[in-house]
Amino acid sequence: xxxxxxxxxxxxxxxxxxxxxxxxxxxxxxxxxxxxxxxxxxxxxxxxxxxxxxxxxxxxxxxxxxxxxxxxxxxxxxxxxxxxxxxxxxxxxxxxxxxxxxxxxxxxxxxxxxxxxxxxxxxxxxxxxxxxxxxxxxxxxxxxxxxxxxxxxxxxxxxxxxxxxxxxxxxxxxxxxxxxxxxxxxxxxxxxxxxxxxxxxxxxxxxxxxxxxxxxxxxxxxxxxxxxxxxxxxxxxxxxxxxxxxxxxxxxxxxxxxxxxxxxxxxxxxxxxxxxxxxxxxxxxxxxxxxxxxxxxxxxxxxxxxxxxxxxxxxxxxxxxxxxxxxxxxxxxxxxxxxxxxxxxxxxxxxxxxxxxxxxxxxxxxxxxxxxxxxxxxxxxxxxxxxxxxxxxxxxxxxxxxxxxxxxxxxxxxxxxxxxxxxxxxxxxxxxxxxxxxxxxxxxxxxxxxxxxxxxxxxxxxxxxxxxxxxxxxxxxxxxxxxxxxxxxxxxxxxxxxxxxxxxxxxx
Numbered sequence: 103x104x105x106x107x108x109x110x111x112x113x114x115x116x117x118x119x120x121x122x123x124x125x126x127x128x129x130x131x132x133x134x135x136x137x138x139x140x141x142x143x144x145x146x147x148x149x150x151x152x153x154x155x156x157x158x159x160x161x162x163x164x165x166x167x168x169x170x171x172x173x174x175x176x177x178x179x180x181x182x183x184x185x186x187x188x189x190x191x192x193x194x195x196x197x198x199x200x201x202x203x204x205x206x207x208x209x210x211x212x213x214x215x216x217x218x219x220x221x222x223x224x225x226x227x228x229x230x231x232x233x234x235x236x237x238x239x240x241x242x243x244x245x246x247x248x249x250x251x252x253x254x255x256x257x258x259x260x261x262x263x264x265x266x267x268x269x270x271x272x273x274x275x276x277x278x279x280x281x282x283x284x285x286x287x288x289x290x291x292x293x294x295x296x297x298x299x300x301x302x303x304x305x306x307x308x309x310x311x312x313x314x315x316x317x318x319x320x321x322x323x324x325x326x327x328x329x330x331x332x333x334x335x336x337x338x339x340x341x342x343x344x345x346x347x348x349x350x351x352x353x354x355x356x357x358x359x360x361x362x363x364x365x366x367x368x369x370x371x372x373x374x375x376x377x378x379x380x381x382x383x384x385x386x387x388x389x390x391x392x393x394x395x396x397x398x399x400x401x402x403x404x405x406x407x408x409x410x411x412x413x414x415x416x417x418x419x420x421x422x423x424x425x426x427x428x429x430x431x432x433x434x435x436x437x438x439x440x441x442x443x444x445x446x447x448x449x450x451x452x453x454x455x456x457x458x459x460x461x462x463x464x465x466x467x468x469x470x471x472x473x474x475x476x477x478x479x480x481x482x483x484x485x486x487x488x489x490x491x492x493x494x495x496x497x498x499x500x501x502x503x504x505x506x507x508x509x510x511x512x513x514x515x516x517x518x519x520x521x522x523x524x525x526x527x528x529x530x531x532x533x534x535x536x537x538x539x540x541x542x543x544x545x546x547x548x549x550x551x552x553x554x555x556x557x558x559x560x561x562x563x564x565x566x567x568x569x570x571x572x573x574x575x576x577x578x579x580x581x582x583x584x585x586x587x588x589x590x591x592x593x594x595x596x597x598x599x600x601x602x603x604x605x606x607x608x609x610x
Contacts, residue, residue, distance in 0.1 A: 136195070139182040147175030176200070219444050226442030233446075237407040242433050251443045253409040254424035257324060258393065258450065260413045261403070261420055264328025265335055265392050270385060273339030277384075278369055280340075281347040292344070298337035306333040307398030314402070322404040324413030327420070330398035335388035342387050346380030347373060382458045389454055393447070396422040421447040 151171040155161045161170070176196060183192045225246060226232050232250040240249025276295070280288050310330040314320050350373050358368040374381070404417030405427070421443055428440030 135186060136183075139179055140199075143175050143179035143182060146178040147171045147173075150174045172203070216448065219441055219448065223438060223441030223443075223445045226438040227445060232439070232442060236409045238409075242431055242436055244435070246435050246438060249439070251421065251424055251439065251446065253406065254419050254421045254443060255446065255450070256409055256411065257403070257418040258420045258422075258447075260324045260411075260418070261327045261331055261399065262389065262393050262454075264325060264413060265331040266385070266389065268328065268332040269335045269339050269388060269392075273336055273384075273388065274343055274374075274381065276340045277343035277347055278373070280344050282365065282369060282373075295337045295340045295344075299341055301334070301337070303334055303395050304397045304401075306330050307401035309333070310398065311401045321415065322402060322417055323415055324403055324410070324418040327399045327403035327418065328413065330402045331392040331395055334395055334398065335392040338391050339384050339388035342384030343377075343381055346377045346384060349380065350376050382461055386455050386458045389458075390451055393451060393454075394422050396420075396426050399423050421450070 148171055151167055151174065154170060155167050161167075176199065179199065180192055180196050183195045187195070220227075229246050229250075231247060233255075234252050235248075235250035236253035237249045237251075238253075276291065280292055280295075307330045310326055310333065314326045314329065315322060320326065354372050354376060355368055358372045359365075363371070399420045400423055403419065405423065406417040406419050410416045410418045425440045425443045425447070428436050428443060431437065431440075
Protein backbone atom coordinates (compact mmCIF):
# COMPACT_ATOMS: atom_id res chain seq x y z
CA UNK A 103 0.00 0.00 0.00
CA UNK A 104 1.43 3.34 -1.02
CA UNK A 105 1.67 6.39 1.11
CA UNK A 106 -1.26 8.01 -0.68
CA UNK A 107 -3.46 4.98 -0.04
CA UNK A 108 -2.52 4.96 3.60
CA UNK A 109 -3.48 8.62 3.95
CA UNK A 110 -6.75 8.07 2.08
CA UNK A 111 -7.74 5.06 4.20
CA UNK A 112 -10.40 5.82 6.84
CA UNK A 113 -9.08 6.19 10.35
CA UNK A 114 -10.72 3.87 12.86
CA UNK A 115 -12.21 5.70 15.80
CA UNK A 116 -10.59 4.93 19.12
CA UNK A 117 -12.89 3.52 21.78
CA UNK A 118 -14.12 6.27 24.09
CA UNK A 119 -12.87 6.03 27.65
CA UNK A 120 -15.67 5.27 30.07
CA UNK A 121 -16.18 8.30 32.29
CA UNK A 122 -16.52 7.57 35.98
CA UNK A 123 -19.49 9.19 37.77
CA UNK A 124 -18.69 12.17 39.98
CA UNK A 125 -18.76 11.11 43.61
CA UNK A 126 -18.73 14.02 46.11
CA UNK A 127 -16.02 13.77 48.70
CA UNK A 128 -17.32 13.55 52.27
CA UNK A 129 -15.79 16.31 54.39
CA UNK A 130 -17.61 16.09 57.73
CA UNK A 131 -20.00 13.84 59.55
CA UNK A 132 -19.57 10.39 61.06
CA UNK A 133 -17.66 7.74 59.17
CA UNK A 134 -17.56 3.99 59.62
CA UNK A 135 -14.05 3.98 61.02
CA UNK A 136 -14.88 6.89 63.33
CA UNK A 137 -17.96 5.18 64.75
CA UNK A 138 -16.04 1.94 65.28
CA UNK A 139 -13.25 3.88 67.04
CA UNK A 140 -15.76 5.56 69.36
CA UNK A 141 -17.48 2.29 70.26
CA UNK A 142 -14.18 0.49 70.77
CA UNK A 143 -12.80 3.26 72.97
CA UNK A 144 -15.99 3.33 75.07
CA UNK A 145 -15.90 -0.43 75.63
CA UNK A 146 -12.19 -0.33 76.44
CA UNK A 147 -12.67 2.46 78.98
CA UNK A 148 -15.53 0.57 80.63
CA UNK A 149 -13.49 -2.63 80.91
CA UNK A 150 -10.46 -0.84 82.35
CA UNK A 151 -12.63 0.98 84.92
CA UNK A 152 -14.29 -2.27 85.99
CA UNK A 153 -10.91 -3.92 86.46
CA UNK A 154 -9.52 -1.00 88.44
CA UNK A 155 -12.56 -0.53 90.72
CA UNK A 156 -13.39 -4.21 91.12
CA UNK A 157 -10.17 -6.20 91.05
CA UNK A 158 -6.89 -4.31 90.81
CA UNK A 159 -7.27 -1.18 92.96
CA UNK A 160 -9.25 -0.30 96.08
CA UNK A 161 -11.26 2.41 94.31
CA UNK A 162 -14.92 3.10 94.99
CA UNK A 163 -17.57 5.66 94.21
CA UNK A 164 -19.75 6.36 91.16
CA UNK A 165 -18.13 9.72 90.42
CA UNK A 166 -14.63 8.25 90.43
CA UNK A 167 -15.78 5.38 88.22
CA UNK A 168 -17.24 7.83 85.67
CA UNK A 169 -14.12 10.03 85.63
CA UNK A 170 -11.83 7.01 85.19
CA UNK A 171 -13.95 5.59 82.39
CA UNK A 172 -14.04 8.94 80.52
CA UNK A 173 -10.27 9.45 80.86
CA UNK A 174 -9.46 5.99 79.52
CA UNK A 175 -12.03 6.45 76.76
CA UNK A 176 -10.34 9.65 75.51
CA UNK A 177 -6.88 8.04 75.61
CA UNK A 178 -7.95 4.92 73.69
CA UNK A 179 -9.92 6.97 71.17
CA UNK A 180 -6.88 9.14 70.49
CA UNK A 181 -4.73 6.03 69.90
CA UNK A 182 -7.27 4.44 67.54
CA UNK A 183 -7.65 7.67 65.56
CA UNK A 184 -3.87 8.07 65.31
CA UNK A 185 -3.64 4.78 63.40
CA UNK A 186 -5.34 6.38 60.38
CA UNK A 187 -4.93 10.16 60.79
CA UNK A 188 -2.13 12.60 61.51
CA UNK A 189 -1.59 14.50 64.75
CA UNK A 190 -3.73 17.49 63.81
CA UNK A 191 -6.70 15.28 62.94
CA UNK A 192 -6.29 13.36 66.22
CA UNK A 193 -6.41 16.58 68.26
CA UNK A 194 -9.43 17.76 66.31
CA UNK A 195 -11.33 14.49 66.89
CA UNK A 196 -10.53 14.40 70.61
CA UNK A 197 -11.55 18.04 71.16
CA UNK A 198 -14.76 17.43 69.24
CA UNK A 199 -15.64 14.61 71.60
CA UNK A 200 -14.85 16.79 74.64
CA UNK A 201 -17.07 19.62 73.38
CA UNK A 202 -19.94 17.28 72.62
CA UNK A 203 -19.59 15.81 76.10
CA UNK A 204 -19.74 19.26 77.73
CA UNK A 205 -22.81 20.22 75.69
CA UNK A 206 -24.51 16.96 76.62
CA UNK A 207 -23.82 17.48 80.32
CA UNK A 208 -25.20 21.02 80.28
CA UNK A 209 -28.33 19.99 78.41
CA UNK A 210 -28.83 17.05 80.76
CA UNK A 211 -28.49 19.31 83.81
CA UNK A 212 -31.00 21.81 82.39
CA UNK A 213 -33.45 19.04 81.55
CA UNK A 214 -33.05 17.56 85.02
CA UNK A 215 -33.73 20.87 86.78
CA UNK A 216 -36.78 21.75 84.68
CA UNK A 217 -38.16 18.23 84.75
CA UNK A 218 -37.72 17.81 88.51
CA UNK A 219 -39.40 21.17 89.19
CA UNK A 220 -42.37 20.37 86.98
CA UNK A 221 -42.72 16.88 88.43
CA UNK A 222 -42.70 18.04 92.05
CA UNK A 223 -45.09 20.93 91.32
CA UNK A 224 -47.50 18.98 89.08
CA UNK A 225 -50.08 18.66 91.90
CA UNK A 226 -50.32 22.41 92.53
CA UNK A 227 -50.34 23.34 88.83
CA UNK A 228 -53.52 21.37 88.21
CA UNK A 229 -55.62 23.71 90.42
CA UNK A 230 -56.92 26.92 88.83
CA UNK A 231 -57.12 28.71 92.17
CA UNK A 232 -53.33 28.41 92.35
CA UNK A 233 -53.06 31.18 89.70
CA UNK A 234 -55.73 33.69 90.81
CA UNK A 235 -55.81 33.46 94.62
CA UNK A 236 -53.40 34.61 97.30
CA UNK A 237 -52.45 33.02 100.62
CA UNK A 238 -54.37 35.48 102.81
CA UNK A 239 -57.15 32.99 103.57
CA UNK A 240 -55.02 29.80 103.41
CA UNK A 241 -52.97 28.21 106.14
CA UNK A 242 -50.17 25.67 106.20
CA UNK A 243 -52.57 22.76 106.75
CA UNK A 244 -55.08 23.76 104.06
CA UNK A 245 -55.23 21.61 100.92
CA UNK A 246 -54.11 22.74 97.48
CA UNK A 247 -57.67 23.74 96.60
CA UNK A 248 -57.30 26.81 98.80
CA UNK A 249 -54.84 29.65 98.21
CA UNK A 250 -52.45 30.46 95.41
CA UNK A 251 -49.56 32.63 94.22
CA UNK A 252 -51.39 35.54 92.57
CA UNK A 253 -49.91 38.04 95.05
CA UNK A 254 -46.38 36.80 94.29
CA UNK A 255 -46.86 36.99 90.51
CA UNK A 256 -48.20 40.56 90.69
CA UNK A 257 -45.37 41.61 92.98
CA UNK A 258 -42.74 40.10 90.70
CA UNK A 259 -44.17 41.83 87.62
CA UNK A 260 -44.30 45.23 89.37
CA UNK A 261 -40.78 44.93 90.77
CA UNK A 262 -39.19 43.79 87.52
CA UNK A 263 -41.03 46.53 85.59
CA UNK A 264 -39.63 49.20 87.91
CA UNK A 265 -36.17 47.67 87.63
CA UNK A 266 -36.36 47.57 83.81
CA UNK A 267 -37.50 51.19 83.62
CA UNK A 268 -34.42 52.17 85.60
CA UNK A 269 -31.90 49.73 84.16
CA UNK A 270 -32.54 49.77 80.41
CA UNK A 271 -32.04 53.54 79.77
CA UNK A 272 -29.12 53.85 82.19
CA UNK A 273 -27.48 50.61 81.06
CA UNK A 274 -27.70 51.35 77.34
CA UNK A 275 -26.59 54.97 77.81
CA UNK A 276 -23.58 53.88 79.87
CA UNK A 277 -22.67 51.22 77.30
CA UNK A 278 -22.85 53.79 74.49
CA UNK A 279 -20.66 56.14 76.51
CA UNK A 280 -18.05 53.43 77.10
CA UNK A 281 -18.09 52.51 73.42
CA UNK A 282 -18.18 55.96 71.80
CA UNK A 283 -16.16 58.15 74.20
CA UNK A 284 -12.94 56.38 75.20
CA UNK A 285 -10.68 57.93 77.80
CA UNK A 286 -9.51 57.70 81.37
CA UNK A 287 -12.94 58.19 82.89
CA UNK A 288 -14.49 55.56 80.63
CA UNK A 289 -11.82 53.06 81.67
CA UNK A 290 -12.57 53.86 85.31
CA UNK A 291 -16.30 53.33 84.74
CA UNK A 292 -15.65 50.03 82.96
CA UNK A 293 -13.58 48.83 85.91
CA UNK A 294 -16.34 49.73 88.36
CA UNK A 295 -18.93 47.95 86.20
CA UNK A 296 -16.84 44.80 86.04
CA UNK A 297 -16.38 44.89 89.82
CA UNK A 298 -20.12 45.34 90.40
CA UNK A 299 -20.84 42.24 88.31
CA UNK A 300 -19.70 40.07 91.24
CA UNK A 301 -21.52 42.17 93.86
CA UNK A 302 -23.44 39.96 96.34
CA UNK A 303 -27.17 40.51 96.26
CA UNK A 304 -27.38 40.93 100.03
CA UNK A 305 -25.04 43.93 99.79
CA UNK A 306 -27.33 45.63 97.26
CA UNK A 307 -30.33 44.98 99.49
CA UNK A 308 -28.55 46.35 102.55
CA UNK A 309 -27.48 49.49 100.69
CA UNK A 310 -31.03 50.29 99.54
CA UNK A 311 -32.43 49.45 102.98
CA UNK A 312 -29.92 51.74 104.71
CA UNK A 313 -30.46 54.66 102.33
CA UNK A 314 -34.16 54.38 101.45
CA UNK A 315 -35.66 53.02 104.66
CA UNK A 316 -33.31 54.14 107.46
CA UNK A 317 -31.94 57.44 106.18
CA UNK A 318 -34.89 58.77 104.14
CA UNK A 319 -37.55 57.22 106.37
CA UNK A 320 -39.51 55.57 103.58
CA UNK A 321 -41.49 52.41 104.18
CA UNK A 322 -40.75 49.02 102.73
CA UNK A 323 -42.40 48.74 99.33
CA UNK A 324 -42.12 47.34 95.86
CA UNK A 325 -40.37 50.53 94.73
CA UNK A 326 -37.51 49.93 97.15
CA UNK A 327 -37.28 46.33 95.96
CA UNK A 328 -37.16 47.59 92.37
CA UNK A 329 -34.23 49.83 93.29
CA UNK A 330 -32.36 46.89 94.82
CA UNK A 331 -33.05 44.67 91.81
CA UNK A 332 -31.90 47.41 89.42
CA UNK A 333 -28.58 47.61 91.28
CA UNK A 334 -28.08 43.92 90.54
CA UNK A 335 -29.22 44.17 86.90
CA UNK A 336 -27.33 47.31 85.93
CA UNK A 337 -23.76 45.92 85.68
CA UNK A 338 -24.99 42.87 83.72
CA UNK A 339 -26.79 45.02 81.17
CA UNK A 340 -23.90 47.49 80.83
CA UNK A 341 -21.26 44.80 80.40
CA UNK A 342 -23.23 42.75 77.88
CA UNK A 343 -24.32 45.84 75.90
CA UNK A 344 -20.74 47.12 75.75
CA UNK A 345 -19.58 43.82 74.28
CA UNK A 346 -22.38 43.89 71.70
CA UNK A 347 -21.69 47.49 70.64
CA UNK A 348 -18.03 46.64 70.07
CA UNK A 349 -19.12 44.13 67.44
CA UNK A 350 -20.74 46.82 65.26
CA UNK A 351 -18.48 47.30 62.18
CA UNK A 352 -16.55 50.54 62.25
CA UNK A 353 -17.18 51.06 58.54
CA UNK A 354 -20.87 51.76 59.25
CA UNK A 355 -20.12 54.59 61.66
CA UNK A 356 -17.40 55.95 59.38
CA UNK A 357 -19.82 56.00 56.44
CA UNK A 358 -22.47 57.82 58.49
CA UNK A 359 -19.99 60.44 59.70
CA UNK A 360 -18.61 60.85 56.16
CA UNK A 361 -22.14 61.76 55.02
CA UNK A 362 -22.18 64.57 57.59
CA UNK A 363 -24.26 62.93 60.34
CA UNK A 364 -23.46 64.08 63.89
CA UNK A 365 -22.34 61.60 66.49
CA UNK A 366 -25.70 61.31 68.26
CA UNK A 367 -27.55 60.67 64.99
CA UNK A 368 -25.00 58.03 63.99
CA UNK A 369 -25.50 56.24 67.30
CA UNK A 370 -29.29 56.49 67.16
CA UNK A 371 -29.80 55.51 63.50
CA UNK A 372 -26.81 53.25 62.79
CA UNK A 373 -25.17 51.76 65.90
CA UNK A 374 -28.23 50.94 68.01
CA UNK A 375 -30.37 49.44 65.18
CA UNK A 376 -27.44 47.29 64.07
CA UNK A 377 -26.91 45.91 67.59
CA UNK A 378 -30.61 45.69 68.48
CA UNK A 379 -30.73 41.90 68.67
CA UNK A 380 -27.66 41.73 70.91
CA UNK A 381 -28.97 44.52 73.13
CA UNK A 382 -32.21 42.58 73.63
CA UNK A 383 -30.14 39.60 74.74
CA UNK A 384 -28.25 41.82 77.19
CA UNK A 385 -31.54 43.02 78.70
CA UNK A 386 -32.73 39.42 79.03
CA UNK A 387 -29.54 38.44 80.86
CA UNK A 388 -30.01 41.28 83.31
CA UNK A 389 -33.69 40.42 83.78
CA UNK A 390 -32.89 36.78 84.49
CA UNK A 391 -30.40 37.93 87.12
CA UNK A 392 -32.78 40.33 88.84
CA UNK A 393 -36.00 38.32 88.69
CA UNK A 394 -34.54 35.52 90.77
CA UNK A 395 -33.27 37.64 93.67
CA UNK A 396 -34.63 36.83 97.13
CA UNK A 397 -32.62 38.55 99.85
CA UNK A 398 -32.87 42.12 98.45
CA UNK A 399 -36.65 41.74 98.19
CA UNK A 400 -36.92 40.45 101.75
CA UNK A 401 -34.90 43.39 103.10
CA UNK A 402 -36.59 46.15 101.09
CA UNK A 403 -40.15 44.94 100.40
CA UNK A 404 -40.87 42.75 103.44
CA UNK A 405 -43.29 39.82 103.39
CA UNK A 406 -47.05 39.61 102.96
CA UNK A 407 -49.68 36.99 102.18
CA UNK A 408 -52.13 39.49 100.61
CA UNK A 409 -52.14 41.01 97.13
CA UNK A 410 -50.75 44.55 96.94
CA UNK A 411 -51.14 46.50 93.71
CA UNK A 412 -49.48 49.68 95.00
CA UNK A 413 -45.67 49.55 94.65
CA UNK A 414 -45.28 52.81 96.60
CA UNK A 415 -46.86 51.74 99.87
CA UNK A 416 -47.05 48.54 101.84
CA UNK A 417 -45.06 45.32 101.81
CA UNK A 418 -44.90 43.19 98.69
CA UNK A 419 -43.67 39.68 97.90
CA UNK A 420 -42.06 38.15 94.82
CA UNK A 421 -42.07 34.62 93.39
CA UNK A 422 -38.54 33.69 94.56
CA UNK A 423 -39.38 34.83 98.09
CA UNK A 424 -42.66 32.88 97.97
CA UNK A 425 -40.80 29.74 96.83
CA UNK A 426 -38.35 30.15 99.69
CA UNK A 427 -41.14 30.51 102.26
CA UNK A 428 -43.17 27.60 100.86
CA UNK A 429 -40.41 24.99 100.70
CA UNK A 430 -39.37 25.74 104.31
CA UNK A 431 -42.65 24.29 105.53
CA UNK A 432 -42.74 20.56 106.36
CA UNK A 433 -46.25 20.19 104.90
CA UNK A 434 -46.42 18.41 101.50
CA UNK A 435 -49.05 20.84 100.23
CA UNK A 436 -46.82 23.85 100.94
CA UNK A 437 -43.83 22.13 99.30
CA UNK A 438 -45.95 21.44 96.22
CA UNK A 439 -46.94 25.11 96.14
CA UNK A 440 -43.26 26.05 96.30
CA UNK A 441 -42.32 23.87 93.32
CA UNK A 442 -45.38 25.09 91.44
CA UNK A 443 -44.33 28.71 92.06
CA UNK A 444 -40.82 27.85 90.78
CA UNK A 445 -42.34 26.39 87.59
CA UNK A 446 -44.40 29.57 87.08
CA UNK A 447 -41.24 31.65 87.59
CA UNK A 448 -39.43 29.70 84.86
CA UNK A 449 -42.41 30.14 82.55
CA UNK A 450 -42.45 33.89 83.28
CA UNK A 451 -38.75 34.17 82.39
CA UNK A 452 -39.42 32.26 79.16
CA UNK A 453 -42.28 34.64 78.24
CA UNK A 454 -40.08 37.68 78.89
CA UNK A 455 -37.35 36.14 76.76
CA UNK A 456 -39.78 35.62 73.85
CA UNK A 457 -41.05 39.21 74.14
CA UNK A 458 -37.49 40.54 74.12
CA UNK A 459 -36.61 38.47 71.06
CA UNK A 460 -39.67 39.80 69.23
CA UNK A 461 -38.75 43.39 70.14
CA UNK A 462 -35.12 42.78 69.25
CA UNK A 463 -36.06 41.45 65.83
CA UNK A 464 -33.62 39.71 63.57
CA UNK A 465 -29.92 40.17 63.16
CA UNK A 466 -28.19 42.99 61.24
CA UNK A 467 -29.16 43.03 57.57
CA UNK A 468 -32.19 40.75 58.05
CA UNK A 469 -35.66 42.24 57.78
CA UNK A 470 -39.17 40.90 58.05
CA UNK A 471 -41.72 41.55 55.32
CA UNK A 472 -43.28 44.47 57.16
CA UNK A 473 -39.86 46.00 57.82
CA UNK A 474 -38.93 45.59 54.13
CA UNK A 475 -42.17 47.34 53.08
CA UNK A 476 -41.54 50.21 55.50
CA UNK A 477 -37.98 50.55 54.21
CA UNK A 478 -39.20 50.61 50.60
CA UNK A 479 -41.78 53.33 51.38
CA UNK A 480 -39.14 55.41 53.17
CA UNK A 481 -36.79 55.03 50.18
CA UNK A 482 -39.48 56.24 47.78
CA UNK A 483 -40.18 59.27 49.98
CA UNK A 484 -36.47 60.09 50.12
CA UNK A 485 -36.15 59.76 46.34
CA UNK A 486 -39.08 62.14 45.79
CA UNK A 487 -37.61 64.62 48.26
CA UNK A 488 -34.21 64.50 46.54
CA UNK A 489 -35.87 65.10 43.16
CA UNK A 490 -37.61 68.19 44.52
CA UNK A 491 -34.36 69.52 45.95
CA UNK A 492 -32.52 68.83 42.70
CA UNK A 493 -35.17 70.30 40.35
CA UNK A 494 -34.15 74.04 40.56
CA UNK A 495 -30.52 73.18 39.90
CA UNK A 496 -31.37 71.10 36.84
CA UNK A 497 -33.47 73.92 35.28
CA UNK A 498 -30.35 76.12 35.07
CA UNK A 499 -28.54 73.50 33.06
CA UNK A 500 -31.54 72.99 30.77
CA UNK A 501 -31.62 76.71 29.75
CA UNK A 502 -31.08 77.49 26.06
CA UNK A 503 -27.95 79.29 24.83
CA UNK A 504 -29.81 82.47 23.83
CA UNK A 505 -31.40 82.63 27.28
CA UNK A 506 -27.96 82.43 28.84
CA UNK A 507 -26.59 85.14 26.53
CA UNK A 508 -29.41 87.45 27.62
CA UNK A 509 -28.28 87.27 31.23
CA UNK A 510 -24.58 86.36 31.13
CA UNK A 511 -22.08 88.79 29.55
CA UNK A 512 -19.54 87.26 27.19
CA UNK A 513 -15.99 88.43 26.47
CA UNK A 514 -17.18 89.94 23.16
CA UNK A 515 -20.14 91.71 24.82
CA UNK A 516 -19.23 94.74 27.00
CA UNK A 517 -21.13 95.15 30.28
CA UNK A 518 -23.23 98.19 31.01
CA UNK A 519 -22.45 100.68 33.69
CA UNK A 520 -24.84 99.11 36.22
CA UNK A 521 -23.45 95.61 35.76
CA UNK A 522 -26.20 94.41 33.39
CA UNK A 523 -25.27 92.99 29.98
CA UNK A 524 -25.60 95.14 26.91
CA UNK A 525 -28.70 94.32 24.82
CA UNK A 526 -27.78 92.18 21.91
CA UNK A 527 -29.76 91.11 18.89
CA UNK A 528 -30.34 87.58 17.72
CA UNK A 529 -27.35 85.76 16.26
CA UNK A 530 -26.89 86.18 12.54
CA UNK A 531 -26.16 83.28 10.20
CA UNK A 532 -22.69 82.70 8.84
CA UNK A 533 -21.33 85.06 6.16
CA UNK A 534 -24.01 87.68 6.86
CA UNK A 535 -23.45 91.13 8.35
CA UNK A 536 -23.93 91.33 12.11
CA UNK A 537 -25.46 94.48 13.54
CA UNK A 538 -24.32 95.35 17.05
CA UNK A 539 -25.88 98.12 19.14
CA UNK A 540 -23.51 99.79 21.60
CA UNK A 541 -25.17 102.03 24.15
CA UNK A 542 -22.78 104.57 25.65
CA UNK A 543 -24.01 107.96 26.97
CA UNK A 544 -27.39 107.63 25.19
CA UNK A 545 -25.79 107.31 21.66
CA UNK A 546 -26.19 104.24 19.43
CA UNK A 547 -23.94 103.41 16.52
CA UNK A 548 -24.65 100.62 14.09
CA UNK A 549 -21.66 98.83 12.65
CA UNK A 550 -21.36 96.02 10.16
CA UNK A 551 -18.98 93.13 10.45
CA UNK A 552 -18.51 89.87 8.67
CA UNK A 553 -18.44 86.71 10.79
CA UNK A 554 -15.63 84.27 10.38
CA UNK A 555 -15.07 80.79 11.82
CA UNK A 556 -11.70 81.59 13.41
CA UNK A 557 -10.43 84.39 15.71
CA UNK A 558 -10.02 87.76 13.95
CA UNK A 559 -8.35 91.00 14.73
CA UNK A 560 -11.67 92.43 15.90
CA UNK A 561 -12.01 89.74 18.52
CA UNK A 562 -8.48 90.33 19.67
CA UNK A 563 -9.07 94.07 19.83
CA UNK A 564 -12.27 93.52 21.83
CA UNK A 565 -10.36 91.55 24.44
CA UNK A 566 -7.45 94.01 24.54
CA UNK A 567 -9.52 97.21 24.45
CA UNK A 568 -8.79 99.55 27.37
CA UNK A 569 -11.61 100.20 29.85
CA UNK A 570 -13.17 103.62 30.20
CA UNK A 571 -12.64 105.78 33.20
CA UNK A 572 -15.98 104.87 34.77
CA UNK A 573 -15.41 101.13 34.42
CA UNK A 574 -17.26 100.78 31.11
CA UNK A 575 -15.74 99.27 28.04
CA UNK A 576 -14.47 101.76 25.45
CA UNK A 577 -16.54 102.01 22.23
CA UNK A 578 -15.14 99.96 19.43
CA UNK A 579 -15.53 100.12 15.70
CA UNK A 580 -16.23 97.34 13.27
CA UNK A 581 -13.50 94.82 12.49
CA UNK A 582 -11.44 95.56 9.39
CA UNK A 583 -11.71 93.33 6.36
CA UNK A 584 -9.17 90.59 5.91
CA UNK A 585 -5.79 91.80 4.75
CA UNK A 586 -6.14 95.40 5.99
CA UNK A 587 -4.49 97.17 8.87
CA UNK A 588 -6.64 98.76 11.53
CA UNK A 589 -5.68 102.24 12.67
CA UNK A 590 -7.64 104.78 14.59
CA UNK A 591 -8.22 106.53 17.83
CA UNK A 592 -8.88 105.23 21.26
CA UNK A 593 -11.41 102.71 19.95
CA UNK A 594 -8.88 101.29 17.51
CA UNK A 595 -11.10 101.77 14.40
CA UNK A 596 -12.36 105.38 14.47
CA UNK A 597 -11.93 108.74 16.08
CA UNK A 598 -14.07 108.73 19.20
CA UNK A 599 -14.59 112.51 19.07
CA UNK A 600 -16.04 112.82 15.55
CA UNK A 601 -17.14 109.22 14.97
CA UNK A 602 -15.43 109.46 11.56
CA UNK A 603 -13.53 106.68 9.91
CA UNK A 604 -9.82 106.70 10.48
CA UNK A 605 -7.49 107.74 7.65
CA UNK A 606 -6.98 104.98 5.11
CA UNK A 607 -10.10 103.06 6.21
CA UNK A 608 -13.03 102.31 4.01
CA UNK A 609 -16.59 101.85 5.19
CA UNK A 610 -19.42 99.80 3.81
